[in-house]
Amino acid sequence: MSNSVWEHLYSHLDSTPRRLALNLPALEPRVANLESMMANLIAVSENTSRAVAQLSLEMAQFKDEMQDFKDEMQDFKDEMRVFKSESEQWRAKSDESLEAFRREMREENRKLNKQLGEIANKQGRIAEDLVAPSIGRIVREITHSSCEETEYEAVRVRTHHRISGERREFDVLAVCGEYVLIVETKITLTPEKVDGFVALMEDIRNYFPEYEGRKMIGGLATLYADASIVTYASRRGILVLAVGDDLMDIQNGPLFRPREF
Incomplete structure (x- = not known):
């Protein structure tokens, strides 16, 4: 390295402390500001x-409270599940008991009606004691409440044939709206008795002009x-x-429609 270079370097190093000394008053506010900012930070x-x-x-x-809430909700759901199960069991037992009671009552009612029918049959009063009290309901049911x-x-x-003059007695008659229901009572029913009643009904208007x-309909x-x-x-x-x-x-099925004579 040449002597001139060394001389330049020495002169620069020699002047640095003097420059720092000259600039120190200007740096102090900045340093103070920086310290304040660091303190704030x-x-x-x-x-x-x-x-x-x-x-x-x-x-x-909050997490603990939510966990407690979840636990309480789970306990509530468990209690409701138990309550629902017990309610369903109780309702099932109640329904079974009620249905059993209904079946028993229907059976007792059927037995009572059968006994009444047997008594009426012995006395020859099926028409008066069994058919007549039911005839209004029956004619409304069979005509679908028209x-x-x-x-x-x-x-x-009692009436007579308007052509032959033959006198005849009909067990039960009911007039409802446009329908006239004629009912004959039989101890037993056979196909022959059904055919005989159909033949009678085909001539029924000569008895009731x-x-x-x-619309004339017939029943046995x-x-x-x-x-x-x-x-x-x-x-x-x-x-x-x-x-x-x-x-x-x-006794006819739900789709039954009576013949109009």
Whole structure:
């Protein structure tokens, strides 16, 4: 290295302390400001740390409270599940008891009606004691309530054939709206008796010309009707009545429609 370079370097180093000494008054405010900013930063950092710590504590407490709430809700759900199970068991037992009571009452009612029917049969009063009290309800059911109240009900109706003059007695007659129901009582029902009643109904208007313009339907009443006889009579359009829950009940199926004569 040349002598000139060394001389320049020495001169520069020699002048540096003097320059720093000259600039020190100007640096002091900046240093003070920097120290103030650092102090503020430290304070803010400490406050932030305290806030974060407080928030963490509150979150931990909230988490514990939520866990307690979940536990309480689970306990409540368990209690409700037990209550629901017990309620369903109680309701099932109640329904079974009620249904058993209903079955027992229906059976007792059926037995009572059968006994009444047997007594009436012995006395020859099936029409008066069994059919007549039920005839209004039956005619409304079989006509699907097209009439609200029967206009006329009668037992042991005596009349004569308007052409031959033959006199005949009909067991029960009911007039309801546009319908006239004729019911004959039989101790037992057979296909032959059904056919004979159909033949009678085909000539029924000669016995009741006063009901011209009304729909005439016929029914057979008995104490007990075998299912095969009910089927046969239904095919011929004849209503079948037998002892049931309400004295005399309709034995034909729900889709049955009586023949109009």
